[in-house]
Amino acid sequence: MARDPYIVRRDSLAAAFPPGHEPPALLLDFADWLEGRPWGSLGCFRLEGTLSDEAPVVDGGTLRREFSLFLYLPDGSLVGFWHPDGMPTAASPIVGLGSEGEAAILAGSLEGFLAKLARNAFSDSGWSDLAADEDDEEDEEDDGDGGELVPVADEDARDALAEWLGARIGAERLNELASEECASTAFAARMEAWMQEREGYWVGHPILIEIGRALAAHRPPGRTPWDRTRLRAALVGTLCEVQVYRAGPQPVPEAAQVEPLLRALRDEQQRSDPDLGFWFEIHLALDAQGRILPRFDYQVRPEIGGAPAPVEAARFDLARAPRPVRWVPGWLAAASV
Template sequence: MSDTPYPIDLDSIRGAFPPGIEAPSLLVEFADWLNGRPWGSVGRFSLQGQFSDHAPIVDGSPLRDRFSLFMRLPDGSAVGGWYGAGLDRDNPPIVGLGSEGDYELLAPSLDGLLAKLTSQQFGNAWSDLLPHDEVECQTVELARWLAGRPAGEPMTPDDASSELPDFRGFVEKWSRDREDYWANHRLMAELGWRLAAHLPKGKKPWDKTNFEVAISGAQYQARVLTRGPQPFEEASSIESLLRDLREEMRRAQPELGLWYAMSFGLYADGRVMPNFEYDLRPTIDGEPALLSEAKADLVRAPRPERWVPKWLAAS
């Protein structure tokens, strides 16, 4: 394990920041300091960017411009900046989105997070931010490096954290609101009605039938996940409904563009809870979606450059 260096992807980190906001020099310099050091020596994480779409939060796509998630933990948790209402967009607080539902404001700033790494001030829910006990600890070296940087505003790990908004409350309210939004959405209600023949046989609240949808330009495919992806009779009749949903979402948040894939669960009470994929190239009839069709969608619904995935930006 001691021979394994930290995974670092600066391109993905830069791309994870909202348009108009660049990765801070402290983060870039920390990545350079960390490069080549044994994984686990100052914490068990990787420096890799991701969008809120893929973070452990309900319906995270609309929150892309509220986060800059630059750190991933082995359990799927994510750490990064939070651009909440009224917060400093140049030096946002650092929050954790936990895979087990732990949502916490970890530090009032990036400086504060790095200071906490050196002092190992993390509770059980965030123990992956502590050094690995099988690797030689390098938090003292990190503290020396931080002390040798040009002086900024003095900052202790917990400085001013009591003055910041309630992050856990924000996430819990967002989750409730989005679940209510989709549970009462007109198109989702119609989708559930049209797929009533596929309601799960079980009646427990968590019983559901899973579906996958791919749309790219004129291409379309829908599958029910029953012993693997399978075609189903109603697929063609729900296409127009799903395209209407796609357009409605584009109008509501045009900078996201058009999603290319959707997965959803149909619950026993008829509710439909969706997830959307804006970045992965969809597979249709066993082949990657035609690039010409995907690009036509991009022309019709342009995105900020850093939100255009590499496969779609290719000429």
């Protein structure tokens, strides 16, 4: 049985790049080339532009100018460009941000990354989702005469990619890039330092300390150091909802005490990086000592009272804290036209 095709969302790629910068032509052309090809024939992923907010990284939203991510892997890992100086260039390497905290340079350029896909260079690495799915059944296609279906091996997709890319950069260059070794030490160190710095920053943040005190009744028992109570809050316009996840989301009695603290935190963050605008939802991981690690969501339309937040309320927030057009979430951009 033929596999479903890759999910390719070409129009989403521009939003992954900082304002004033566009996706490289090679990435757009690859999206066109990939469209309709069987999923798994080059690796297990979907091609879709996304912001670093989605990455398994503490405070990923503040790294938007440093990453342009365009591949989702099944385990939640993301792949894309890394712009160390915050400026996309032809020299921006392709990196992986793993769901378990891995951080690796996968290729020195987009050309190199595609060359490695074509040569199945990730099959023996920790990024094997980028290798052809050899365990799946072979695809089948019509033999051209309206007769029986015949198998199509994964090698056909890799060979087709190699031929397509080789026509652009030359077969010799393709083979050089496919075998290129990438040193990930600097990138891994950068991400490790970032995680440690941001975790320390939030643990010591005065507003979060106050929120932790207000929510003290919800601390976990603390049987193990990694126990956490999960809470979420939505702020949209004048509306606010604070919930704790305990047999499903439940309202917290301390919402009125926590709301002004959340609003003060949101205002402070917007002043420090105006382009991000206001977040609409925050997720809080509260430990037994009352320390909180937050995760901010600037893009998803939250629910309040079991229903999607009113667009009019979100427009009010957008007017107070404007964003670059490409960073306005689709649900709000469409409603604002």
